[in-house]
Amino acid sequence: MGDPEPVRVLLAKLGFDGHDRGLKVVARMLRDAGCEVVYLGLRQTVESVVVAAEQEDVAVIGISMHNGGHLTLGPKMVQAVANAGLGIPVVIGGIVPAEDVPKLTDAGVAAVLGPGTPVEVAIATVRAAARSARALP
Amino acid sequence: MSTDAVLSDLLTQARDGSRRALGRLLSQTETGDARAGEVDRLAIAEQGNAWVIGIVGAPGVGKSTLTGHLAAAAARKQPATRAPRVAVIAVDPSSPVTGGAILGDRVRMDAIAAAHGVFVRSMAHRGAAGGLANAVPIAVRVLGAAGVEVIIIETVGVGQVELEIAMVADTTVAVMSAGWGDAIQASKAGLLEVAEVLVVNKADQPDARAAQRDLEQMLDLGVVAGGAAGWRPPVLATVATSGEGVDALWSAIEAHRTWLERSGELDARHCAHLRHEVRGRALEGISRRLDAMLASTDIFYGPDTPDDWARRLESRLCGGHGDPKRPSSPGMPAEGHDITRPEV
Numbered sequence: 001m002g003d004p005e006p007v008r009v010l011l012a013k014l015g016f017d018g019h020d021r022g023l024k025v026v027a028r029m030l031r032d033a034g035c036e037v038v039y040l041g042l043r044q045t046v047e048s049v050v051v052a053a054e055q056e057d058v059a060v061i062g063i064s065m066h067n068g069g070h071l072t073l074g075p076k077m078v079q080a081v082a083n084a085g086l087g088i089p090v091v092i093g094g095i096v097p098a099e100d101v102p103k104l105t106d107a108g109v110a111a112v113l114g115p116g117t118p119v120e121v122a123i124a125t126v127r128a129a130a131r132s133a134r135a136l137p
Numbered sequence: 138m139s140t141d142a143v144l145s146d147l148l149t150q151a152r153d154g155s156r157r158a159l160g161r162l163l164s165q166t167e168t169g170d171a172r173a174g175e176v177d178r179l180a181i182a183e184q185g186n187a188w189v190i191g192i193v194g195a196p197g198v199g200k201s202t203l204t205g206h207l208a209a210a211a212a213r214k215q216p217a218t219r220a221p222r223v224a225v226i227a228v229d230p231s232s233p234v235t236g237g238a239i240l241g242d243r244v245r246m247d248a249i250a251a252a253h254g255v256f257v258r259s260m261a262h263r264g265a266a267g268g269l270a271n272a273v274p275i276a277v278r279v280l281g282a283a284g285v286e287v288i289i290i291e292t293v294g295v296g297q298v299e300l301e302i303a304m305v306a307d308t309t310v311a312v313m314s315a316g317w318g319d320a321i322q323a324s325k326a327g328l329l330e331v332a333e334v335l336v337v338n339k340a341d342q343p344d345a346r347a348a349q350r351d352l353e354q355m356l357d358l359g360v361v362a363g364g365a366a367g368w369r370p371p372v373l374a375t376v377a378t379s380g381e382g383v384d385a386l387w388s389a390i391e392a393h394r395t396w397l398e399r400s401g402e403l404d405a406r407h408c409a410h411l412r413h414e415v416r417g418r419a420l421e422g423i424s425r426r427l428d429a430m431l432a433s434t435d436i437f438y439g440p441d442t443p444d445d446w447a448r449r450l451e452s453r454l455c456g457g458h459g460d461p462k463r464p465s466s467p468g469m470p471a472e473g474h475d476i477t478r479p480e481v
Contacts, residue, residue, distance in 0.1 A: 005168065006236055006261070031237035036261045039241040048251060052243060055258055057160035086157065 185281020
């Protein structure tokens, strides 16, 4: 077995965005790295993600974006998590133009993982985010 | 604050409707160490009284979708309060190699369950023998302590798990789909022996009626044990994708509950559940010690047989006392009480 306490990660796509191949690959990757992946899949809302994150007590929320809505939905997701008092880091993956990355991190997104991110980097990013979540009171 | 105070504070919040607090408490049940014991002690003191329904069936028969609808049907019957009245525990397997897991049951039950305020928690089985997460019985008590009245446990029905779920649930529902197999399949041991309610899902498909008829004939022959004498498992037809037949299924589950309560079977069952859980937890400790002993023992072929080795280890593990079932074992009378098999 891997970690004594596996890192629980929630994975979802928000809104009208039907490309979930990438998210499924990431789910498998994280599973193989010893994480417990709570997979919500397609057509979620920021509200449904917050409810699931509370019930599942996850350490990280991973959102996949392929519809260009990241600048709207990324900050909205971070805000919804903060409003619920959760302190769970939000990581965004998918297609995000380089110039938008700082805008997202400024808005509180913990990390942005684009296409071609090496598996090890993605896993390390999720683990680091999980540690930061646990450090919160 | 002490740990106890923190946990008890979380439980108060959970009863006031905090999903986050309940989520946190459920994580404690999964730690597998003293923290799980602490939260269990707290939950037991509250004496919750939740009805526990187990859903078993092969992958792909529609368990998750049906569970979502069933949870919604249960929620419609419960008076609305701040705290959730209906909860789902969805168990999926962990990888034996990495310990990781993909918990995907929410995909098929979330929309309908969320609309009715159902609390859904996914659990990886984390290598538990028997296939049901060790945390499940504790999680059931925690949910009960938080005021949840109906708990639906959904799990993958492969191998030993059917028996495990029957040792946690008050009512076990076995789900099959149209074209699930013939009379011989039904005669095989396992799924049908523990089922108290039988469901043929995907009833809009051809052959659904044939599947129902096969099951009824099986019941006539007494092949389906139904958990206890005096209860004949009803066979229901559902279409989980549309919700058709779900209200009738819920009524059948309620009828089983009424029967359990009136027949006095419920108390006997809870007693058996407790004995089974204690046995499982004791076995875990014993098996850890056995593994440690194995790791430090050089084992080789011949002249001793594997059975000779096993008896030697067993004898060392039990402080010189061997298996009481084997009169030849040293240091134990033949008529010794068999503590290895409690009557569960």
